[in-house]
Amino acid sequence: MVPVAKAFDRPEKARLGAVGPLxxxxxxxxxxxxxxxxxxxxxxxxxxxxxxxxHPDVRSWEVRGADGGHVGIFYxxxxxxxxxxxxxxxxxxRDQEKLAGNIRPIVLNVMNFNKGDPTLLSFEDARxxxxxxxxxxxxxxxxVTYPTVSCTSVxxxxxxxxxxxxxxxxTLWLRP
Numbered sequence: 001m002v003p004v005a006k007a008f009d010r011p012e013k014a015r016l017g018a019v020g021p022l023x024x025x026x027x028x029x030x031x032x033x034x035x036x037x038x039x040x041x042x043x044x045x046x047x048x049x050x051x052x053x054x055h056p057d058v059r060s061w062e063v064r065g066a067d068g069g070h071v072g073i074f075y076x077x078x079x080x081x082x083x084x085x086x087x088x089x090x091x092x093x094r095d096q097e098k099l100a101g102n103i104r105p106i107v108l109n110v111m112n113f114n115k116g117d118p119t120l121l122s123f124e125d126a127r128x129x130x131x132x133x134x135x136x137x138x139x140x141x142x143x144v145t146y147p148t149v150s151c152t153s154v155x156x157x158x159x160x161x162x163x164x165x166x167x168x169x170x171t172l173w174l175r176p
Contacts, residue, residue: 027078027113027119027120027121030121030125030126030129030130030170031076031078031129033170034129034130034133035061038133038137041165042065042066042137042141043065043066043067044063044064044065044066044071044137044140045063045064046061046062046063046074047061047062047064048060048061049061049062049073051073053075054077055077055081057077057078057079057081057115058075058076058077059075059076059078060073060074060075060076061073061074061076062074063140070104071104071105071140071141072096072104072105072106072107072139072140073104073105073106073107074107074108074109074136074140075093075106075107075108075109076108076109076111077108077109077110077111078109078110078111078113078129079111079112079113079114079115079119080112080113080114080115084110084112086112087110087112088109088110088111088112088128088129088131088132089109089110089132090107090108090109090110090132090135090136090139091107091108091110092105092106092107092108092139093106093107093108094106095139095142095147095150096139096140096142096143096144096147096150097144097145097146097147097150098144098145099145099146099147103147105139105140105142105150107136107139107140108136109129109132109133109135109136110132111125111128111129111132113125126170127167127170130167130170131167134164134165134167
């Protein structure tokens, strides 16, 4: 774990690489900030990966841990469209488990931001992205044997603590 004072250094010049062919917008910067936080706090890196997606706007990343090992796949479906349910949520396409082998998670975050050029987010939109990213990290960092208790399928869901930390990160990152 990185010391808190060091972890909250502002990421003005830090870039974690491209996040796919999204136009360079505030949405992209907020996603980069979330990835930057995951890197600083947990040693995780997000690298764009070419895997099947259900819509051209969906982005995908391979997630690696501090040791360079494969953690999982992360999908981001950020923009509203007529065929998509409203709201924002985190879900899994596959939960982490060890019962049937070292099964790594496939996690998705879904938002419904208005797409534009540029795509601009309100602070509440950014909070939503960070909130759902907290749930996504919970899914990615799951390390259990039984899939029935993987990710957020636990008796005491610690996601509120994780998302609270992410919202603090966001507030500190955006401070003047």
